[in-house]
Amino acid sequence: MKYIIYCYQKKVAEGKKYDFSKRGKIAKEDFLRNGLVNDYLSKTNNKTYYKNFISDNPFVEITFNPEETKTYIDSETREERNDKIDISIYESSIQQIWSNKTNDEIKFVIECKRINTFDDCNEYIKDIKKFTERNQTTFRLPIEGQIAFIETELLNHEQIVEDINRKLKSNKSIATLDYLELHSLDKSFDCSYKSLHKKNFGIEEKFKIYHLLFDYSSIVIN
Template identity: 40%
Template sequence: MISDASQFIQHRKDTFSITNKRITQIISYVCECYEICVKDKTVAPYSISTVAQNSTLTFEDFLKFDLIDNYLNVNKHLFKEKVTELEEIHFSAETQERYIDLIDSKQKPDKIDIYVDRLGLQDEWMSQNNQVYFAIECKRIKILSDTKAYIGDIKKVTNRNHTNLRLPFEGQIAFIENIKLDHTVVAKKANTILSEDSEIHTLQYLKFQNFHSTFKATYSSIHTKNFGRNESFLVYHLLLDYTKIVMS
């Protein structure tokens, strides 16, 4: 007879496997949308000065909203051809969830750059509502030292105990806007910063992981929380070349 403990462990493994597959399908889709964006914007790139004149948004927020509104939410038909469970997927910006800060034990709002929900994972995570979501954070990288702020998003996760279900998977996007940089240089710098940061416990440094047949700037890393049982979480990194998409 299979014990309750064995069933629980097997269910947890199955849940993790199903969730990871679903998340990697989303990462692949983001890569596909990025490639569509590159084709569009090589002809008519975004102008930083024009955005500054006509909007109060920071340029990072502008890029984020544009990716969501003009690509991620309008190309969802690509999912229907591949993953029926993700037909209702939705991407939104600036959604907030609550967390308890490890530093001062206070409850605070967590602003999520790209909030992905309707993942079709309620049954796997035994959720009675639609609060199973995947969070993606975004950062511009104009100079190599901006990588530190990018890694700062990992540090935030290590010290935040979310009050609602938070999947053990995180997404991060880098908008690389410097022609002297590429994803390999940024990934190497990220690993250097991680190796020198005693507050981030890293089990696996950024390592290339292929999610899409024609896009080769994706990585994964593994870290642990700084509270509770020090559970591990996996970060999927998309280091996007925006040098042809953005102009001064």
């Protein structure tokens, strides 16, 4: 998540723009997601920075895959279904740390959402709900990630988090133990949060979500 913040800040510093009129047939959310992955996260020079200054391990390997598909069992119907993941991340150090838990390839998962109005927070919460109710058939870390692309100057991250927390408090289908609260990942970035939830199946395992709320109001061109 620190690396994603680094790439976002580099994007802002470089004045990168994403013009929706040039996205062709790509959905707007995917257009922004692909730009983050292809233009920054997957670039060799940026990954070198990650290895030397964030991971502090020059031999670590990290890869990013947009729109990867996993299989999950629906908690109500018990049917197997496809779980389309916005960004899945493989990192060799994480693999080594958790290798005694599973033979599966371990991925860190991030879901993305565009936010223009408070109504869009409902879509953001749907991803939290998805984390709680989808019983993955392969190993899943007890840590998830979410990114909000805030496209309007009329809303800031504090207002959005306040609305998300208000809606979570009234949501009976999501077991929230700790609502979104500020959690510093980088001293130069103050829009990162953390929350704690429970799965709604099996032993109701606890899991954390790290949230990054990015100001895209000057990046997106409508």
